[in-house]
Amino acid sequence: MAWDSGRLHFGGDYNPDQWPRAVWAEDRRLMREAGVSLASVGIFSWAHLEPEAGRYDFGWLDEVLDGLAETGVGVDLATATASPPAWLTTAHPEALPVDREGRRRWPGARQAYCPSSTAWRERGLALVEQLATRYADHPALAMWHVGNEYGCHTSRCYCDVCAARFRLWLAERYGDVQGVNHAWGTAFWSQRYSSIDEVLPPRITPDGAWANPTQQLDYRRFASDLLLDAFVAERDVLHRVSPGVPVTTNFMVMTRFNQLDYWAWAREMDVVSNDYYPDFADPLTHVEAALSADVVRGLADGDPWLLMETSPSAVNWQPRNPAKRPGQLRRDALQQVAHGADGFNVFQVRASVAGAEKFHSGLIPHAGTDTRLWREVVELGGLLGQLGEVAGSRVEASVAFVWDWQAWWGVELDSHPSVDVTYPDRARAFHRALWDLGVAVDVVAPGAPLDAYSLVVVPTLYLVDDDAAPVLDAYVRDGGHAVVTYFSGIVDADDHVRPGGYPGAFRETLGIVVEEFAPLLAGERVTLDDGGSADVWSEDLRLAGAEAVVSYVDGPVPGRAAVTRHDLGQGVAWYVATRTDVETTARLMARMVAEAGVVPVAAATPGVEVQRRRKGDTSWLFVLNHTDDAVSVPATGTDIVTGVPVSGSVTLPAGGVAVVREGGGA
Ligand code: GAL
Numbered sequence: 001m002a003w004d005s006g007r008l009h010f011g012g013d014y015n016p017d018q019w020p021r022a023v024w025a026e027d028r029r030l031m032r033e034a035g036v037s038l039a040s041v042g043i044f045s046w047a048h049l050e051p052e053a054g055r056y057d058f059g060w061l062d063e064v065l066d067g068l069a070e071t072g073v074g075v076d077l078a079t080a081t082a083s084p085p086a087w088l089t090t091a092h093p094e095a096l097p098v099d100r101e102g103r104r105r106w107p108g109a110r111q112a113y114c115p116s117s118t119a120w121r122e123r124g125l126a127l128v129e130q131l132a133t134r135y136a137d138h139p140a141l142a143m144w145h146v147g148n149e150y151g152c153h154t155s156r157c158y159c160d161v162c163a164a165r166f167r168l169w170l171a172e173r174y175g176d177v178q179g180v181n182h183a184w185g186t187a188f189w190s191q192r193y194s195s196i197d198e199v200l201p202p203r204i205t206p207d208g209a210w211a212n213p214t215q216q217l218d219y220r221r222f223a224s225d226l227l228l229d230a231f232v233a234e235r236d237v238l239h240r241v242s243p244g245v246p247v248t249t250n251f252m253v254m255t256r257f258n259q260l261d262y263w264a265w266a267r268e269m270d271v272v273s274n275d276y277y278p279d280f281a282d283p284l285t286h287v288e289a290a291l292s293a294d295v296v297r298g299l300a301d302g303d304p305w306l307l308m309e310t311s312p313s314a315v316n317w318q319p320r321n322p323a324k325r326p327g328q329l330r331r332d333a334l335q336q337v338a339h340g341a342d343g344f345n346v347f348q349v350r351a352s353v354a355g356a357e358k359f360h361s362g363l364i365p366h367a368g369t370d371t372r373l374w375r376e377v378v379e380l381g382g383l384l385g386q387l388g389e390v391a392g393s394r395v396e397a398s399v400a401f402v403w404d405w406q407a408w409w410g411v412e413l414d415s416h417p418s419v420d421v422t423y424p425d426r427a428r429a430f431h432r433a434l435w436d437l438g439v440a441v442d443v444v445a446p447g448a449p450l451d452a453y454s455l456v457v458v459p460t461l462y463l464v465d466d467d468a469a470p471v472l473d474a475y476v477r478d479g480g481h482a483v484v485t486y487f488s489g490i491v492d493a494d495d496h497v498r499p500g501g502y503p504g505a506f507r508e509t510l511g512i513v514v515e516e517f518a519p520l521l522a523g524e525r526v527t528l529d530d531g532g533s534a535d536v537w538s539e540d541l542r543l544a545g546a547e548a549v550v551s552y553v554d555g556p557v558p559g560r561a562a563v564t565r566h567d568l569g570q571g572v573a574w575y576v577a578t579r580t581d582v583e584t585t586a587r588l589m590a591r592m593v594a595e596a597g598v599v600p601v602a603a604a605t606p607g608v609e610v611q612r613r614r615k616g617d618t619s620w621l622f623v624l625n626h627t628d629d630a631v632s633v634p635a636t637g638t639d640i641v642t643g644v645p646v647s648g649s650v651t652l653p654a655g656g657v658a659v660v661r662e663g664g665g666a
Contacts (some may be wrong), residue, residue, distance in 0.1 A: 002303035003246060003271040007037065008384040009343030010271070011073065012363055013309065014039035017048045018352055024064065027350060028071040030364055034374075035455060036073055037382025041065070043078040043148045043441075044110065047085035056130055065140045067131040074142030077135055079234050081124035082148035083110040089506055092119035098159035101204045103337040109356070111153040115226045116161040128234045131252045132241035136651070139379045144307075149275060151259030152252060152574045156223040157367075158201045167196050177461050182617070183494040184214040214495045217463075220409045226262045228446075231270055250308040253295045255288055255424035258412075261405045266299035275309035275347075280322050285434065286335065286626050290439075290609065292429045293339030293423075298443030302394055304342035305438075307333075307607045312346045313361035313373050321359070327655040329376050330383065331624055334657045337387070338611035340395045344384060356573050385638060387659055393615035397440035398598050401427060402454040402461055402472075404446050410463035410495060411487065418519035420536040426459035426485040428581070429518035433589035438600035438610050450475040452644065455596040458484040465493040469505035477569030481596035483588075484510060485576045486537050489524035501573075510567035510575045511545030518556040526555030528562055534582030538562065538628065539577045546575065550584070556621055563588060572596075605631050608652075612662075625652040637662040 011031070016024050021534035032041070033611055041064060042049065046414040050056050068075055091106045091246055095117035097105045114118045137139050156162075175179045176535035177196050186192045191212055193199055202211035202219050235247045235387035248271040252264055256279065274296040278285040296305050312329055324332070333344040351362030355584050363377045410583035434441055440452070450456050456475060461484070469489060476482050489505030491497055498504020518538045519574075520526065525535045530550045540557050541564070563580070566573040574592060576585075592598075602610040607627035613620050620640070623633050635650040637660045650658045 005303070005306075005391055007342075007388040008307065008337060009038040009074075009345065010034070010381045010384045011036040011038040011349070012040065012312075012346040013043060013348040014041050015044070015348055015350070016041075017045050017060065017225070017230055018354070019350065021063075024067060025351070027364070028067050028073075028422055030072055030369065031329035031349065032071050034363060035385045036363075038074045038076055038343060038350060039068060039343065039641040040076040040078060040145050040300045041068070041204050042080045043145065044080070044083050045078070046080045046083060046127065049079065049080055049131075050123075052087055053091070055125075056127075056536035058130075058134055063261040065128065065135065065138050069138065069140035073140065074636050075138075075140040076143040077131065077141055077272075078145040079124070079131060079147065079235065079238070081126045081127065081146070082621065084120055084123070088119060088123055092532070094159070095120045096163070097154045097157035100156075100158045100202065102158070102166040105154070108401070109153070109269050111148075113154060113242060114157040114161065115154070115223075115230050116157065116159070119293070121230065122545070124262050125233060125237060128237045128539065129241065129394055132238050133162070136242035136245070141242070141245055142241065143271060144238045144245055146231050146238070146247060146249040149250055149252050150227045150231060151224070155227075155250065155259035156201075156219060156380065158203050158223060162226070163201050165226060166201055166219065166222050167199055169225065170199060170218065171196055171254070174619045175220070176652065181381070183218075184212050185494075185496065186212070186303070210415045213415065216413060217406075217409055217495055221406070224259070224264065227260065228265055228268065235268065248273045248306070248308070250275045251296065251299070253292050255428060258423070262299055263405065270280035271306055272303075273306040273308035274295060276307060277310055277315055280315070280318055280320070286332075286609075287435050287571050288341070288428060289332070289335055290339060290435055291428060293336050293341065294401070294431075294441050295443045297340040297395060298403065298445075301341070302339060302442070304392060304394075306343040306345065307336040307341045308345050310344075311361050312363050312377060313365070314359070315361070316357055316359040319343050319361045323361070323373075323609060325655070326372065326376070326536045329657060330380050331381055331626070331657055333384065334659065335609065335624055337384075337390065338609070338613070338624065340561050340613070342391045351473065360608045380406075384639065386623060389640070389661075390613055390620050390659070391617070392614040393620065394440075395440060395611060395613050397442040399434060399439055399441050400450060400456045401431065401441055401443045402446050402448075402456065402458045403427065403443045404461060404463075407446070407461045407463045407605070409493060413495070417517045418537060419524070420519070421460070421487050426579070429585050429590060430457050430459055431481070432582075433586045434593070435609065436586060436604060437590060437593060438602055439593060439598055440601050450479070450480060454481060455592060456480060456482040457523070458482060458488055460485055463491050463493065463495060464489050464505045469509070473504065474570035475485045475510040476573045479570035481572045481574075481592060482509070483574040483576060483592055486539065486578065507544075509566070509573050510564065511543065511562075511568065512564055512575055513542045513544050514539045515542060516540045520555065521537055524555070526578065527553040528580070528582065528584060532581050534562065534580050536579040537577070546573075549574075552578075602622070603634055605633055607631075608633055621662055623650060623652060623660065625654065625656045628654045632652060635660040635662070
């Protein structure tokens with residue numbers, strides 16, 4: 001069931017337990033002033049809610065929730081299990097996680113728990129039961145927020161309890177020890193097991209000797225499933241005791257984090273929500289933000305989702321933490337909405353004065369309300385309220401990216417041909433080229449139906465199971481256009497090479513055979529015969545039905561094809577065998593888009609982002625000017641940011657935004 005918020009939410013994590021009661025009334029007044037509609041409460045409050053085992057203190061939370069209800073602020077109520085209190089880990093030291101070197105990780109920060117720990121799970125579920133029973137009918141309750149950013153700090157624990165659970169997981173996946181031996185290729189290096197009982201997590205191995213790669217991969221799968229199991233246990237309590245209230249947990253879909261298989265997680269959510277933080281050192285972080293949001297929308301199956309956290313201004317955890325520039329907060333917010341979010345929340349409502357995040361911005365800054373940031377916050381809250389008509393609409397895209405966390409984990413395994421082949425790299429490069437062209441992008445899982453798309457991009461899908469590759473092949477034969485980038489289709493789900501020439505799974509679709517990889521050395525570049533250049537990777541590629549579109553002029557395989565194009569059935573399959581530079585990637589993408597008949601959202605203007613959301617007969621064109629100059633973009637309708645009619649084109653100042661309800665003519 002799609003989440004229907006009926007409005008564009010605005011708000012953030014709210015941590016009143018860090019403050020004396022005297023501040024709470026002011027918080028509520030300011031939240032009202034800023035148009036806050038949703039506050040995430042109690043995410044790290046376990047120690048306050050249960051100061052001793054089994055002794056609960058809900059008085060303060062009652063007061064907070066009552067106050068928020070009176071203020072008209074909905075509550076995304078946390079289950080508070082994200083960080084166990086000191087009494088729990090003191091009584092149960094085994095509840096602390098163990099790293100791959102066998103060291104306990106100590107409390108004193110957060111998320112210090114072993115996901116298999118019975119104590120953590122049982123005490124946590126008891127707390128959830130209490131919270132759900134007490135607040136199920138509270139008028140402020142809008143949503144449940146389970147845990148927090150699962151896998152952020154503790155993604156894998158290597159303790160003996162986890163080892164035992166891993167064995168059960170293996171028995172379930174493979175049936176018996178022969179299945180494990182086959183999948184892991186244990187004939188190699190005398191790794192054969194005679195019983196599943198002998199299997200361990202991939203703990204630290206002798207220097208320079210890699211742990212079995214499939215064991216590593218399976219441990220990541222297991223660890224994602226184990227945390228998901230912990231989420232589901234809490235969710236099920238909430239569904240039982242508090243039926244009808246949507247349950248979420250905040251994902252971390254960014255191109256910098258990859259601990260969980262979010263395709264599997266998304267299936268268990270009532271609302272998909274995400275935390276996205278810009279990388280302030282990356283001048284293209286706003287393009288990455290668009291990709292991140294597209295991935296999240298894919299997880300939500302195209303339905304509206306919630307941006308659960310970002311920073312209102314600076315973060316405190318990057319090496320250097322600049323404040324957002326004037327107008328950036330509004331642009332960041334509307335960008336997420338443009339890509340399908342029906343709410344924009346931040347960490348956190350009031351900036352802390354103590355603790356590890358005291359230099360992280362909040363909606364209410366240390367300097368108070370006579371500040372630019374506060375004025376921008378109030379303006380944004382008003383604007384999101386004003387744009388409420390957009391809620392529930394969907395983004396339209398005719399290009400799909402195939403994205404996969406398991407393939408990403410596979411790429412990251414050690415003992416590979418080049419350390420420079422990394423996962424989101426080509427996804428980011430091709431997405432950027434499409435972003436520059438003003439083309440909207442959906443993100444789908446491997447094996448998902450592709451018929452709705454004119455063009456499908458498959459970046460670095462190193463690992464692909466037996467079911468997904470035929471879907472791409474059939475799509476092309478039926479008239480689709482696809483582009484696959486290097487180091488795709490190399491291995492099956494067990495991380496076994498698909499023999500007969502790379503890229504095994506896609507070889508016939510692409511009409512090529514790669515005889516050998518020819519990775520480039522650090523800093524080495526090859527010249528391409530279209531005037532461009534490339535680095536990182538090349539391949540000794542033989543044409544087997546495809547034509548060469550671009551070839552190498554020099555480097556390890558001069559004369560060999562670097563980019564190929566294969567007419568197959570009614571469609572076309574492209575292959576990009578090297579890490580093309582930005583201009584070459586842009587040229588290629590422009591040609592592929594044109595051949596596939598993909599229509600941009602609006603005529604492209606450099607540095608200007610355009611997205612369209614539609615609901616029934618109504619559509620809204622989002623225009624975001626990421627440049628330092630004024631721009632004009634074709635549009636007709638009414639800009640619902642300013643209320644001004646737009647006829648033919650909308651002009652935006654540097655950094656400006658518009659949301660044009662299309663149609664009519666002015
Ligand atoms: C998130 C986390 C928040 C806060 C925030 C700071 O990862 O969920 O609790 O730490 O980062 O940017």
